[in-house]
Amino acid sequence: MGERLLAERARWPLWLPVFLGFGIALYFALPAEPPSWAGIALILVGGGGILAARGRVLPLMLALICLFTIALGFTMAQWRSIRLAAPVVERHTGALHLDGVVSEVEMLPDGGVRLTIEKVSLDRDDVVMPLKVRVKAKAGQSSATAGDRVRMRAMLMPPPQPAMPGAFDFARFAWFKQFGAIGTVLGPVEVVATGEAKGWRSDLTIAVNELRHAITARILAVLPGDRGAVTAALTTGDQMPISAPMMQAYRDSGLAHILSISGLHITMAAGLVFVGLRSLMALFPSLALRHPIKKWAALLAIAFAGFYTLLAGSPVPAQRSFFMTGLILLAVLLDRIALSMRLVVWAAVVILLWEPEEMIGPSFQMSFAAVVALIASYETLTPKQGAWKAAHPGWMPAAGLYLFGVVMSTLIAGSATAVYGIFHFNRFAVWSVAANMIAVPLTGFWVMPFALLLFLLLPFGLEAIALVPMGWGVEAVNWVAVWVASWCSAATVLAHSDG
Secondary structure, three states: OHHHHHHOHHHHHHHHHHHHHHHHHHHHHOOOOOOOOHHHHHHHHHHHHHHHOOOOOHHHHHHHHHHHHHHHHHHHHHHHHHHOOOOOOOOOOEEEEEEEEEEEEEEOOOOOEEEEEEEEEEOOOOOOOOOEEEEEEOOOOOOOOOOOEEEEEEEEEOOOOOOOOOOOOHHHHHHHHOEEEEEEEOOOOEEEEOOOOOOHHHHHHHHHHHHHHHHHHHHHHHOOHHHHHHHHHHHHOOOOOOOHHHHHHHHHHOOHHHHOOOHHHHHHHHHHHHHHHHHHHHOOHHHHOOOOHHHHHHHHHHHHHHHHHHHOOOOHHHHHHHHHHHHHHHHHHOOOOOOHHHHHHHHHHHHHHHOHHHHHOHHHHHHHHHHHHHHHHHHHHHHHHHHHHHHOOOHHHHHHHHHHHHHHHHHHHHHHHHHHHHHHHOEEEOOHHHHHHHHHHHHHHHHHHHHHHHHHHHHHOOHHHHHHHHHHHHHHHHHHHHHHHOOOOOEEEOOOOOO
């Protein structure tokens, strides 16, 4: 058995996120909060066992390493939960006056806004003072922007528990976001002061949110309706302005992943910057022959991918994609070759250690399931595709091979994520392959290049030059989503089961 284990030594690191995830899942599966020393005790047991068994039986050593990794995952989840602990209101408060600093403004489809308020102050001594609150204001009630200190009359309530066993737990989500209450604004939101400073981290968060809000507003000023709303989602990650029917059409057609800035968008954006800049610099022989333009393009592509991830709000799929894309481009800078599956592993390890609560959410699960399945499949398919392409030259076989790649990628990713989609959302998009065959190439070859041009033109106020043609592509994707969603049994609704 030891020889078989040694033969797989190169792939041992691929199990790291598995055992880290097992420890995180163990923590969240407990019916009650464990003692604060539980995780540290498990780490000490695992670490002590490794030291005691060093140099002895290989299977025992590996078992102890696995135990240590599980303990590390458990401890990181527990530490994160303790570190982010914040007061939560215990009951419906009724009307009260609330003061605080706006850290985020999200536009709603009905014209209202959703405000995240920090540095909260209440006028009631009988109500627990939350660290952050999230409140909704109707259209016309608020003109506040990120960084403003505001005063309002509102009603607050605790973050709601799951509607049924196994459903989305907003209270747990709110705990890790430090939302101590949610509520509704009862009157006009008064801006008391603008641009209040709260430290560099808060200032950075507020600045990014304000930039997202400003870009979204400028997009919607040029492109009305769902055309502009979907364009904003692809550019800044803000999906709130999208109408409910259009959002449902994207879900039913299996195109909802296009609206979430993830691997598709980050990779396309970084690739466009890298190829575009390198090609541009190659036009000047004196520059291309004397300087490492390939490395310069890679460095600027990393910077843009980081900016795009930050602008999108840093969702888990975008974090994973940025980390992987960054390592690939870093390999270009260091003249090395990066291994894809190992990139996925280290991206998962970083996210699991940094934000362990993300593991139990659909975003993490579906994102990594799709990428792992695609890489594992193409490790086998790529050599066969290369041999077939060499034996069949010409543009028609190449077009057929591309179509095959799109279909296979959609089938592989769709199959890998289907079980998670069914579990979390109780829905399965039957015709997603057909929808993605049309929408994904359209997004990659038309929409995303104009999105990159949009970022270049925004500082000069010339965004309409890029937005108008980008809107044509977005409208075509919207049409595909609505068309496929109208097909018979486009989305199968599956009953929830506790068993």
